[in-house]
Amino acid sequence: MELLDVSLLGWSRAQFAMTAMYHWLFVPLTLGLGIVMSVMETLYVKTGKEEWKKATKFWMTLFGVNFAIGVATGIILEFEFGTNWSNYSWFVGDIFGAPLAIEGIMAFFMEATFISIMFFGWNKVSQKFHLASTWLTVLGATLSALWILVANAWMQYPIGMEFNPDMTRNEMIDFWSILLSPVAINKFLHTVFSGWVLGALFVIGVSAWFLLKKRDTDFALRSMKVGAIFGVIATALIILTGDGSAYHVSQKQPMKLAVMEGLYEGKTNADLLAFGVLNPDKKVYNDSIDPFLMKMPVPVPGMLSFLGYRDFDAFVPGIKDIIEGGYETPKGTALPFTEKKARGKAAIRALADYQKAMAAKDTISAATYKAVLKENYAYFGYGYLENPEELIPNVPMVFYSFHFMVGLGMYFLALFVVVLFFVYRKNIEKQKWLLWISLLTIPLGYVAGELGWVVAEVGRQPWAIQDVLPVQAAISNISSESVKLTFFLFLILFTALLVAEVRIMLKQIKKGPETH
Amino acid sequence: MFNKLYIFYRDGFKNMTVGKTLWLIVLIKLFIMFAILKVFFFPDYLNTNFDSDESKANHVRQELINKSN
Numbered sequence A: 001m002e003l004l005d006v007s008l009l010g011w012s013r014a015q016f017a018m019t020a021m022y023h024w025l026f027v028p029l030t031l032g033l034g035i036v037m038s039v040m041e042t043l044y045v046k047t048g049k050e051e052w053k054k055a056t057k058f059w060m061t062l063f064g065v066n067f068a069i070g071v072a073t074g075i076i077l078e079f080e081f082g083t084n085w086s087n088y089s090w091f092v093g094d095i096f097g098a099p100l101a102i103e104g105i106m107a108f109f110m111e112a113t114f115i116s117i118m119f120f121g122w123n124k125v126s127q128k129f130h131l132a133s134t135w136l137t138v139l140g141a142t143l144s145a146l147w148i149l150v151a152n153a154w155m156q157y158p159i160g161m162e163f164n165p166d167m168t169r170n171e172m173i174d175f176w177s178i179l180l181s182p183v184a185i186n187k188f189l190h191t192v193f194s195g196w197v198l199g200a201l202f203v204i205g206v207s208a209w210f211l212l213k214k215r216d217t218d219f220a221l222r223s224m225k226v227g228a229i230f231g232v233i234a235t236a237l238i239i240l241t242g243d244g245s246a247y248h249v250s251q252k253q254p255m256k257l258a259v260m261e262g263l264y265e266g267k268t269n270a271d272l273l274a275f276g277v278l279n280p281d282k283k284v285y286n287d288s289i290d291p292f293l294m295k296m297p298v299p300v301p302g303m304l305s306f307l308g309y310r311d312f313d314a315f316v317p318g319i320k321d322i323i324e325g326g327y328e329t330p331k332g333t334a335l336p337f338t339e340k341k342a343r344g345k346a347a348i349r350a351l352a353d354y355q356k357a358m359a360a361k362d363t364i365s366a367a368t369y370k371a372v373l374k375e376n377y378a379y380f381g382y383g384y385l386e387n388p389e390e391l392i393p394n395v396p397m398v399f400y401s402f403h404f405m406v407g408l409g410m411y412f413l414a415l416f417v418v419v420l421f422f423v424y425r426k427n428i429e430k431q432k433w434l435l436w437i438s439l440l441t442i443p444l445g446y447v448a449g450e451l452g453w454v455v456a457e458v459g460r461q462p463w464a465i466q467d468v469l470p471v472q473a474a475i476s477n478i479s480s481e482s483v484k485l486t487f488f489l490f491l492i493l494f495t496a497l498l499v500a501e502v503r504i505m506l507k508q509i510k511k512g513p514e515t516h
Numbered sequence B: 001m002f003n004k005l006y007i008f009y010r011d012g013f014k015n016m017t018v019g020k021t022l023w024l025i026v027l028i029k030l031f032i033m034f035a036i037l038k039v040f041f042f043p044d045y046l047n048t049n050f051d052s053d054e055s056k057a058n059h060v061r062q063e064l065i066n067k068s069n
């Protein structure tokens, strides 16, 4: 094994995680607030009531602040691909190439056109044209999240591509199966809906602040109503697509599912945990120590089996089973880690032999090696792993993140329902406790989304591309010092942006709807 | 037509309030990102070290082979 610079890998991962998480502080509010302001403007056009116009303009300004500060922060992740993760970038080839660029340009022009009409066009273009521009701005912003999520889904479930050993890269053979991969569609929807949930929480939280201050009450009540209805719909959708995510994870990334549930030993009729405290003494996957100090399943027996396999009696493999193999799957008996590793090594050896044969212009041998490579390619990445423990992601981080995300989802639903109840009773402004809770819940909307990304990304370690490329093979040969330096540069830049965002937002909120 | 567009944007920018601060932030951010970070700290590793697609492919292939044993 080549001496791996552990700190290089650590810093490269830390930098990617930090910039991705900061980027994700800006994106979801754009998606969610965008829908809210579009709905309000639609109400204005339909009813002709100036109050709706005033509300639309207020939320639109906050949308603008968030959009301006967040825009282009995602490009930083692409800088990192090229510098820190060059093996990976080259290896994935087409998936990050043309489609991402085309989409970027399309979304840019769409947004650049419609966002200016949205902000500058009041009273200058017709009401309907203005309304269409507002909706198209949001559509453009939503679409610009599409391909990057398709690419992410491909890394979790690589399909529609074929590895070309001459170019050392994966080439697209089926665009539609990549775009319409069930993982991609579900991921796109779950992610967009998480933005909607945050947007709704933001709207009820800020409106609650106005009600607590007894300012702009009519505006705040209107906004509260739209926010709460939108929130109920968005949370129902996020729970529905969350169920889809868990199903796809079970099918395509069983180790991630096992870790999400702290399941070491597989079982049929497996329960889903509502709550659990992990045992810190559990250090080895195949010892006899109970992984939990305490746990509480949801009251429906076999719920995890149902979630993962749509069958209450299905067998859900645990961490130990996945490493040791031997259980039945729709594709046949699961292979043990040792066998997968042997196949991975065979694939990498075949690549090396293919290279030598091609250099020697021995095309007959080259064809044989290419066939061996193709046959074992599905396990290519296992050839980089030495011990089975390397297959196991960080259990506490994934387990707690998953359970907090789900718990927050349930809590948000309850909150929106209660808020809506008092909105219809027409006495929400008197429920001080509820107004405070609504205000204080805004940060939790951000927390839930970040936790979701921890589940998805930490939960798939060690893989950059599931089963095919582990992170240690994906990084560039650069010095860890330079990655450390840029880590802090980004930390400073993003923190400055965040401070600017919060300050400008607060200032605009305090000004209230009258001035917009 | 173009004149109308020009006036549309000119008036739009003129009447901005918070938008002015936001534009300033966007421009500073883009400058830091593209003129400083990208240029000095984020060279594309393969483009800087290799000229052709073939030599990039060879390099990555060699890396993938070496890293496994």
Ligand code: HEM
Pocket (backbone or CB within 6 Å): A156, A186, A187, A188, A190, A191, A193, A194, A195, A197, A198, A238, A239, A241, A242, A243, A245, A246, A249, A256, A405, A406, A407, A408, A409, A410, A412, A445, A448, A449, A450, A451, A452, A453, A455, A456, A457, A459
């Ligand atoms: C309430 C039930 C929920 C369930 C069952 C659920 C399930 C999941 C699962 C299984 C993943 C991992 C997907 C993967 O690895 O491919 C995930 C990711 C994610 N979740 Fe949730 N989630 C729920 C609620 C929420 C809430 C309330 C939010 C935020 C408001 C949220 C935001 C996210 C995000 C941003 C991701 C990462 C993107 C992705 O992989 O889809 N989730 N969720």
